Amino acid sequence: MAEARITVRHFNARLWLSGAWLLIALLAAVFAPLVAPQDPLAQDLMLERLPPFWLPGAEPGYFLGTDSLGRDLLSRLIYGGRIAFIVAFVAASAACLAGSALGLVAGYFGGWADRIVSRIVDIWMAFPPVLFAILLIAVFGTGLGSVIVAIAVIDWTRFCRVVRAEAMAQARMDYVESARIAGFSRAGIMLREVLPNVLPSIVALLSLEMGIAVIVEAILSFVNLSISTDDPTWGSIIAEGRLSIHQAWWVLVFPLIALFLTVLSFSQFGEGLKARLDPVLR
Amino acid sequence: MTACLEIAGLSATLANGVRVLRDVSLTVEPGEVRALVGESGAGKSMIGKAVLGVLPPSVRTAAGHILLEGTDLGTLSPKARRTLIGAKTALIPQDPLTALNPSRRIGPQMTDRLVKILGWGGQQADQRIRQLLDEVQIRDPARVVASYPHELSGGMRQRVLIAAAFAAEPRLIIADEPTTALDVTVQKQTLKLIAAMQRERGTAILFVTHDLGVVAKISQRVSVLYAGRVVEEADTAALFAAPRHAYTRALMQATPRYTDPAASLKPVDEKVLAELALEVATADREWETPHG
Numbered sequence: 001m002a003e004a005r006i007t008v009r010h011f012n013a014r015l016w017l018s019g020a021w022l023l024i025a026l027l028a029a030v031f032a033p034l035v036a037p038q039d040p041l042a043q044d045l046m047l048e049r050l051p052p053f054w055l056p057g058a059e060p061g062y063f064l065g066t067d068s069l070g071r072d073l074l075s076r077l078i079y080g081g082r083i084a085f086i087v088a089f090v091a092a093s094a095a096c097l098a099g100s101a102l103g104l105v106a107g108y109f110g111g112w113a114d115r116i117v118s119r120i121v122d123i124w125m126a127f128p129p130v131l132f133a134i135l136l137i138a139v140f141g142t143g144l145g146s147v148i149v150a151i152a153v154i155d156w157t158r159f160c161r162v163v164r165a166e167a168m169a170q171a172r173m174d175y176v177e178s179a180r181i182a183g184f185s186r187a188g189i190m191l192r193e194v195l196p197n198v199l200p201s202i203v204a205l206l207s208l209e210m211g212i213a214v215i216v217e218a219i220l221s222f223v224n225l226s227i228s229t230d231d232p233t234w235g236s237i238i239a240e241g242r243l244s245i246h247q248a249w250w251v252l253v254f255p256l257i258a259l260f261l262t263v264l265s266f267s268q269f270g271e272g273l274k275a276r277l278d279p280v281l282r
Numbered sequence: 283m284t285a286c287l288e289i290a291g292l293s294a295t296l297a298n299g300v301r302v303l304r305d306v307s308l309t310v311e312p313g314e315v316r317a318l319v320g321e322s323g324a325g326k327s328m329i330g331k332a333v334l335g336v337l338p339p340s341v342r343t344a345a346g347h348i349l350l351e352g353t354d355l356g357t358l359s360p361k362a363r364r365t366l367i368g369a370k371t372a373l374i375p376q377d378p379l380t381a382l383n384p385s386r387r388i389g390p391q392m393t394d395r396l397v398k399i400l401g402w403g404g405q406q407a408d409q410r411i412r413q414l415l416d417e418v419q420i421r422d423p424a425r426v427v428a429s430y431p432h433e434l435s436g437g438m439r440q441r442v443l444i445a446a447a448f449a450a451e452p453r454l455i456i457a458d459e460p461t462t463a464l465d466v467t468v469q470k471q472t473l474k475l476i477a478a479m480q481r482e483r484g485t486a487i488l489f490v491t492h493d494l495g496v497v498a499k500i501s502q503r504v505s506v507l508y509a510g511r512v513v514e515e516a517d518t519a520a521l522f523a524a525p526r527h528a529y530t531r532a533l534m535q536a537t538p539r540y541t542d543p544a545a546s547l548k549p550v551d552e553k554v555l556a557e558l559a560l561e562v563a564t565a566d567r568e569w570e571t572p573h574g
Contacts, residue, residue, distance in 0.1 A: 110339075111339075173380045173381075173383075174375045174376075174377060174380040174381040175380065175381055175382055175383040175391075177336050177373075177375075178373055178375060178381055180335075180336050180364075181334045181335070181336060181367060181368065181371065181372070181373050182368050182372075182395045182398060182399060182450075183364045183365050183367065183368025183369070183398060183399065184398060192394075193383050193386075196383070196385040196386060197383070197384060197385045199385075278385070279384065279385050279430040279432065280384055280385075280430075280432050
């Protein structure tokens with residue numbers, strides 16, 4: 001090699017810390033039956049409102065304490081993480097696929113395609129999202145599938161707008177024109193030339209959307225519109241914790257921390273990945 | 283012998299009816315470098331875009347024919363036209379920054395055109411690309427092929443684009459101000475490189491520029507464009523010896539000369555511009571009459 005290339009590899013704290021939390025939370029959720037110290041649904045009124053491990057009166061085996069029915073909080077959080085991650089991955093991916101595809105077509109082709117897609121997005125975004133979600137759940141009925149559908153149906157516009165704007169900017173670049181001159185089809189150029197330039201933003205947005213999906217699911221659980229109340233979700237634990245905040249603050253605080261860390265990690269992980277994927281920023 | 287490119291009576295308008303090209307006719311013979319010179323906004327690049335079939339959607343061709351090696355592009359289906367243009371022509375663009383895809387490596391960007399146009403296999407195309415990069419005096423083709431565009435200098439990128447333009451052995455290359463974005467020292471080398479590759483292959487070039495110095499160096503014939511109209515057409519040597527049109531003379535006087543920089547920087551005379559405006563207006567009236 002004629003010239004030595006100097007690569008500065010600096011530790012990307014944002015990417016690694018957020019990635020670490022997501023990995024731990026994900027593994028715990030996937031292997032919940034092996035990891036959870038207790039049955040998340042087992043009630044024991046003898047053990048109600050046990051405090052977390054560092055406070056007097058804590059019981060070994062109930063690391064983060066118990067709720068007012070004597071159920072182990074840590075186990076409930078781990079099982080609640082399952083729902084959170086399923087919703088995050090499935091709903092965000094669905095919103096991403098639909099929104100990005102429409103945005104790419106609208107931004108790259110312009111004209112009628114753009115006008116139709118943009119009007120639909122404008123109308124869509126005029127609905128208040130939470131009310132829209134509640135309306136959708138009312139139509140589809142509660143349950144995991146409905147929550148996922150509701151989030152995807154509401155949030156595809158987020159992807160659509162960003163991808164459209166970026167595809168539009170890319171479509172004006174000379175490299176697109178020279179691909180046209182070489183005789184490549186419009187659809188081929190869109191996928192091979194334009195999409196790679198939009199992809200880093202899509203990935204960042206996808207990760208951000210996973211965080212948003214976790215929040216939305218928690219909100220819907222909080223108002224009891226998510227899945228059945230038996231299965232613990234972070235939102236439903238928060239809702240229960242709110243009722244006993246003066247007797248057992250930990251039931252409210254720990255799920256909030258889990259929610260906060262997960263949402264923050266998703267957004268930071270996305271930003272970190274974006275910088276990694278973009279050849280110019282890298 | 284059929285001309286490599288023949289443009290006959292080409293007129294183009296914007297959506298609001300403003301004319302950008304006025305009855306442009308010019309031919310490029312096989313193996314010839316034809317310069318197309320004019321100030322910015324004269325429609326030089328529009329002509330190139332019209333030939334390559336990439337006019338912006340706001341511009342419509344209102345009249346005229348473009349013949350590529352005798353085939354009238356207007357008579358072909360869009361798909362056949364694309365294929366013909368892809369096979370016979372190539373573009374050396376003005377801005378080497380945006381003409382390469384920032385998120386793809388140089389190698390695949392160049393080879394997939396060869397695969398598409400010549401139907402070659404990936405390996406054959408890859409070898410050809412390395413040869414070409416070597417020919418445009420890129421020292422380490424293996425490294426460049428694996429690089430992203432932003433890892434190369436502006437001059438290197440322009441050489442990559444020149445190699446890419448010649449890669450599929452086109453009959454005609456449209457060079458759209460290929461040296462304008464480069465600094466002066468690199469300009470000269472780039473010009474020499476294009477001239478050398480052109481001579482070796484006998485590729486015809488329509489060389490669009492605003493720089494009469496470049497015209498003198500590279501072209502055999504030249505068309506002078508003003509407000510979308512060809513005002514003068516001549517052999518390059520004859521044009522420089524005795525420019526016939528007042529605008530051409532004015533343009534030459536406006537070109538800086540090292541020997542007498544102060545005297546040579548004259549703006550185009552207003553009387554000349556007034557005459558030109560009249561000429562254009564007359565032509566427009568004539569053009570509009572048959573259309574009612």
